[in-house]
Amino acid sequence: MVRLASAMATVALLMGVTAARAATPAGPDAVGPGYEYYMIGDVNAPTPGKTGPLLGLFGGGDWPIEAFRTFVKQSGGGHIVVLRARGGRELQDEIYNDVGGVASVETLVIHDEDAGEDPKLLAIIARADGIFFGGGDQSNYVRAWKGTALNKALDAHIKAGKPIGGTSAGLAVLGGYVYGCLDSISLTSPDALKNPTGPSVTLVRDFLHLPYLSKVITDTHFDKRDRQGRLVTFVGRLIQEENDTAITGLGVDEAGAMLVDGQGIGRYYGPGHAWLVRPLKKPATIIAGQPLTYTSFPIIGLGPDSTLDFKTFAVTKPDFTITARVDKGAFVRSDR
Numbered sequence: 001m002v003r004l005a006s007a008m009a010t011v012a013l014l015m016g017v018t019a020a021r022a023a024t025p026a027g028p029d030a031v032g033p034g035y036e037y038y039m040i041g042d043v044n045a046p047t048p049g050k051t052g053p054l055l056g057l058f059g060g061g062d063w064p065i066e067a068f069r070t071f072v073k074q075s076g077g078g079h080i081v082v083l084r085a086r087g088g089r090e091l092q093d094e095i096y097n098d099v100g101g102v103a104s105v106e107t108l109v110i111h112d113e114d115a116g117e118d119p120k121l122l123a124i125i126a127r128a129d130g131i132f133f134g135g136g137d138q139s140n141y142v143r144a145w146k147g148t149a150l151n152k153a154l155d156a157h158i159k160a161g162k163p164i165g166g167t168s169a170g171l172a173v174l175g176g177y178v179y180g181c182l183d184s185i186s187l188t189s190p191d192a193l194k195n196p197t198g199p200s201v202t203l204v205r206d207f208l209h210l211p212y213l214s215k216v217i218t219d220t221h222f223d224k225r226d227r228q229g230r231l232v233t234f235v236g237r238l239i240q241e242e243n244d245t246a247i248t249g250l251g252v253d254e255a256g257a258m259l260v261d262g263q264g265i266g267r268y269y270g271p272g273h274a275w276l277v278r279p280l281k282k283p284a285t286i287i288a289g290q291p292l293t294y295t296s297f298p299i300i301g302l303g304p305d306s307t308l309d310f311k312t313f314a315v316t317k318p319d320f321t322i323t324a325r326v327d328k329g330a331f332v333r334s335d336r
Contacts, residue, residue: 003308006016009041016108017112020321028089028109032115032120033118034111034112034113034114034118035111035115035118036108036109036122037106037107037109038088038106040093041096041102041104042103043104043106045078045079046078046103047075047076048076048077048103049077050076051076051078052076052129052163053261054074054215054260054261054262055165055211056069056163056257057166057218057252057254057257058167058252058257059167059168059220059221059253060252061255062254063167063257064255065268066259067270068099069267071101071132071165072099072102074100074130074323075163077103078104079103079129080102080128080131080132080255081111081125081128081130082107082133083132083170084110084135084170085109085134085141085169086217086323087109088107092107095264098250104311108269113144114145116149116150118240121150122153126153128162131162131165132164132165132170133170133171133173134167134170135168137181138170138173139181139183139185141182142182142332145207146207153207155208155309155336158208158209169214172219172220174210175210175218175250176213178205178207179202180203181205182202182283183199183200183334185200188226189229192229192230193233194232194291196237196286196292197286197288197289200250202218212260213265215247216248216249216250216310217248217249219250219252221223222251222252222275223251223253223272226252229331231249231275231277232292232324232326233292235248235249235279236279236282236294237283237317242280246278248276248278249276252275253270254272255271256268257270258308264309265307265310267306267307268303268304268306272288275276275302279297280297281295283326294325295325296323296325297324298321298324299323299324300320301319302319303319309329322334322335326330
């Protein structure tokens with residue numbers, strides 16, 4: 001009898017799980033011109049708390065849940081909109097069910113520039129308490145969003161002092177300068193260092209306009225994918241082209257996040273580090289057809305005990321400092 005009761009309970013549990021899965025539609029809840037729409041929660045509920053400014057710079061992969069709960073808090077526990085170029089409801093459901101504390105999460109999967117002019121989509125953006133960009137291929141974001149009414153609506157959200165953030169490709173588009181990956185082939189450090197002015201080093205200007213990031217280019221999955229060399233290349237090329245030695249690189253490790261508050265103070269969450277690349281000088285050699293050469297400069301690693309003031313780029317309690325240089329395309333570092 002015990003075994004029979006246990007078996008019946010197992011069957012009932014499986015039936016319940018099946019029913020729960022069946023209750024969640026596999027496809028989108030609606031389709032618009034050039035996009036799909038998904039939602040979970042009560043989109044008509046009032047926002048429980050006050051919204052406040054926050055930049056959420058997530059490095060990709062699993063995110064530190066404490067950091068995302070801070071993002072939710074700054075959204076007033078209200079309505080978060082996820083923007084992405086592929087995928088479906090999985091990210092929104094994770095935010096709603098696993099992070100929690102939100103009234104609703106909506107997802108817009110945007111495929112082309114027609115979506116960026118749609119009044120229904122723009123209305124969703126306008127009422128968002130927090131906006132978060134998913135991962136994927138950032139070239140899709142740049143091509144489909146840049147210069148559209150959606151682009152202007154995102155800037156309006158930022159000016160209103162509401163939180164905005166992104167992970168992986170969604171982080172890559174948040175800086176004042178963006179590695180656009182416009183050939184849709186993720187550039188490696190050796191290739192970038194070998195040909196720093198080559199056609200694969202696609203750097204985009206004048207996309208989003210986040211406070212404190214106007215002179216910053218970001219990079220993601222940083223240490224795991226060995227991206228120090230390519231970020232140095234991006235920074236060096238931008239310094240040369242813009243004639244501005246203040247341009248700065250910020251790499252964020254996978255499963256980590258840097259949150260920047262309304263006063264411009266950044267704090268790191270999770271494992272790994274944020275990496276501050278700030279040479280404050282032009283490359284020694286950055287010429288078409290020749291490898292990069294850069295005389296020595298520091299790279300600073302920030303951990304959970306560190307802070308980064310994005311107004312001055314002063315760091316407190318760094319986890320480490322690396323002295324780096326580039327010799328004819330070879331990235332050389334010494335830790336201290």
